[in-house]
Amino acid sequence: MPRALTLQHIEGGKPGQVYYPLQIKEVPKPTPGSNEVLVRLEAASLNHRDLFMRRHLYPAISFTNPLLADGYGTVIALGPGVKRTDLLNAPVILTPMRGWVSDPAAPEDSRKFAVTGGSKLTEVGTAQDFIAVHEDEVERAPDHLTPAEGAALPLVGLTGWRAFVTKSNAAFPGANILLTGIGGGVALQVLQFAVGFGCNVFVTSGDQAKIARAKELGARGGVSYRNEGWEKELRELLPADRPYLDAVIDGAGGNIVGKTIRLLKAGGVISQYGMTVSPKMDWLMQAVLANVELKGSTMGSRKEFRDMVAFVKEKKIRPVVSRVVKGLDNITEIDGLFNDMDQGKQFGKLVIEIGDGGAPSSPSKL
Numbered sequence: 007m008p009r010a011l012t013l014q015h016i017e018g019g020k021p022g023q024v025y026y027p028l029q030i031k032e033v034p035k036p037t038p039g040s041n042e043v044l045v046r047l048e049a050a051s052l053n054h055r056d057l058f059m060r061r062h063l064y065p066a067i068s069f070t071n072p073l074l075a076d077g078y079g080t081v082i083a084l085g086p087g088v089k090r091t092d093l094l095n096a097p098v099i100l101t102p103m104r105g106w107v108s109d110p111a112a113p114e115d116s117r118k119f120a121v122t123g124g125s126k127l128t129e130v131g132t133a134q135d136f137i138a139v140h141e142d143e144v145e146r147a148p149d150h151l152t153p154a155e156g157a158a159l160p161l162v163g164l165t166g167w168r169a170f171v172t173k174s175n176a177a178f179p180g181a182n183i184l185l186t187g188i189g190g191g192v193a194l195q196v197l198q199f200a201v202g203f204g205c206n207v208f209v210t211s212g213d214q215a216k217i218a219r220a221k222e223l224g225a226r227g228g229v230s231y232r233n234e235g236w237e238k239e240l241r242e243l244l245p246a247d248r249p250y251l252d253a254v255i256d257g258a259g260g261n262i263v264g265k266t267i268r269l270l271k272a273g274g275v276i277s278q279y280g281m282t283v284s285p286k287m288d289w290l291m292q293a294v295l296a297n298v299e300l301k302g303s304t305m306g307s308r309k310e311f312r313d314m315v316a317f318v319k320e321k322k323i324r325p326v327v328s329r330v331v332k333g334l335d336n337i338t339e340i341d342g343l344f345n346d347m348d349q350g351k352q353f354g355k356l357v358i359e360i361g362d363g364g365a366p367s368s369p370s371k372l
Contacts, residue, residue: 077132326354
């Protein structure tokens with residue numbers, strides 16, 4: 007019988023105090039409808055939103071819909087009217103959102119936008135054995151990716167692509183980019199994208215080992231944000247012929263404006279995809295006078311997702327996987343992945359290889 011991984015409700019759970027357990031439930035095998043494909047999922051990965059859900063610190067939490075937004079699998083059947091018939095038997099990566107087609111500014115209707123996985127806003131989630139989705143909600147997986155690497159890509163890849171390529175005005179050879187908090191999935195994905203574009207990438211972390219690993223992936227250098235005056239250390243690392251930052255890609259917030267304003271070029275960009283330090287941050291008159299732009303960036307469109315996957319294929323980028331556990335019903339080990347995330351141990355993505363939870367199914371067109 008097919009399985010799905012969901013949250014288990016605890017009566018009276020209070021935000022920030024509760025920690026919802028995981029549970030496996032048996033579910034019917036879906037039948038693809040009009041223009042849908044049926045995917046046998048092989049791997050899925052965690053994001054911080056999943057941890058926030060377990061603590062009831064995320065909106066519209068579902069206790070019935072499957073968890074997780076990121077998934078990789080193989081198309082095993084096509085529903086009526088599917089145009090992309092070449093998807094049959096093909097490995098695919100699923101889009102991690104709904105309700106945003108192509109508008110470069112924002113979702114066409116923000117009321118219809120939703121991130122998939124564990125949400126009341128959409129039934130879609132990748133922590134299950136099978137899923138039926140519209141054919142437009144999958145992209146053929148680049149052949150060089152393993153299932154775990156493919157599952158590691160969707161949400162962080164889309165978020166990083168938009169924050170860097172769409173928003174930063176700095177996706178060109180020779181640009182100087184600062185990535186904060188290297189080790190997280192989005193930052194690592196931006197690092198790989200920026201290196202692919204020929205940028206000079208600099209990173210921050212509180213862990214020197216993570217900085218060293220970032221250099222192995224192509225970063226020019228890095229500094230510890232634990233050091234007082236780290237921005238002065240960073241200035242010393244910048245190229246003599248371009249001694250400034252073109253853009254900062256940041257997911258922390260805090261005092262990032264004050265720390266980087268003297269390093270950013272006039273008209274430079276701070277692309278903000280998260281604020282883990284605090285939901286508020288200072289904006290300085292010095293930044294206004296320097297024409298620095300602060301741009302918020304969340305997820306991205308289906309078009310950006312398609313462009314991102316094509317770039318990964320072209321550059322043979324392999325998303326960084328921190329740890330893999332085997333088995334959707336291996337609750338103890340999956341809890342261990344959540345603990346890694348909670349303690350900041352990971353360098354890259356945390357992945358579940360789903361395993362066989364349904365009877366073998368030969369490819370077919372329904």
